Amino acid sequence: MIDDEGNQLGILPPYEAIKKAREKNLDLVEISPTAQPPVCRIMDYGKYLYQQEKKEREAKKHQKTITVKEVKFRINVDDHDYETKKNHVLRFLDEGDKVKATIFFRGREMTRTGLGRQILERLIKDVEPMSIVEFRPRQEGNTLHAILAPKKSDKEREKEKEKERKMKAAAQSAPSPDPPQAQVAKPAS
Numbered sequence: 001m002i003d004d005e006g007n008q009l010g011i012l013p014p015y016e017a018i019k020k021a022r023e024k025n026l027d028l029v030e031i032s033p034t035a036q037p038p039v040c041r042i043m044d045y046g047k048y049l050y051q052q053e054k055k056e057r058e059a060k061k062h063q064k065t066i067t068v069k070e071v072k073f074r075i076n077v078d079d080h081d082y083e084t085k086k087n088h089v090l091r092f093l094d095e096g097d098k099v100k101a102t103i104f105f106r107g108r109e110m111t112r113t114g115l116g117r118q119i120l121e122r123l124i125k126d127v128e129p130m131s132i133v134e135f136r137p138r139q140e141g142n143t144l145h146a147i148l149a150p151k152k153s154d155k156e157r158e159k160e161k162e163k164e165r166k167m168k169a170a171a172q173s174a175p176s177p178d179p180p181q182a183q184v185a186k187p188a189s
Contacts, residue, residue: 075115
């Protein structure tokens with residue numbers, strides 16, 4: 001048996017262990033029932049459960065869930081539309097999300113899957129500094145898709161953002177050169 005301060009009390013009969021726990025107004029909790037003899041501890045079980053739950057919540061707070069964002073293209077995409085969607089892909093990658101680039105073919109467009117593949121290859125080449133290609137472009141039914149993942153880890157991205165914040169703060173706190181004061185000539189009296 002172990003008391004509430006972590007000290008070993010030795011082997012006690014169950015009624016005596018319960019008596020000691022009640023004297024301290026705490027609970028008797030069986031920690032290891034398979035051990036010979038079973039190990040019990042005097043503790044506030046409600047407080048223990050609360051602390052465990054608190055630790056789990058704290059651990060969840062620090063977890064980063066990776067979401068997959070989808071960007072859809074067409075084979076007849078215009079340059080401006082392509083650039084806009086490429087910027088969306090870059091933003092998603094910067095935020096640490098994976099990106100699924102999809103091209104959906106309708107009707108006769110199925111005969112022109114090569115154009116779709118060219119668009120995805122162009123996208124992969126354009127975002128190469130920021131991404132890793134998890135799945136090369138592949139055809140499934142009437143869709144062609146590729147999956148891109150961010151290149152940098154969360155810690156590296158946070159360090160870069162912190163450096164940017166420090167540089168902005170330094171730029172704002174630096175004294176700006178004052179414009180030269182206009183000198184007004186006083187009339188001679």
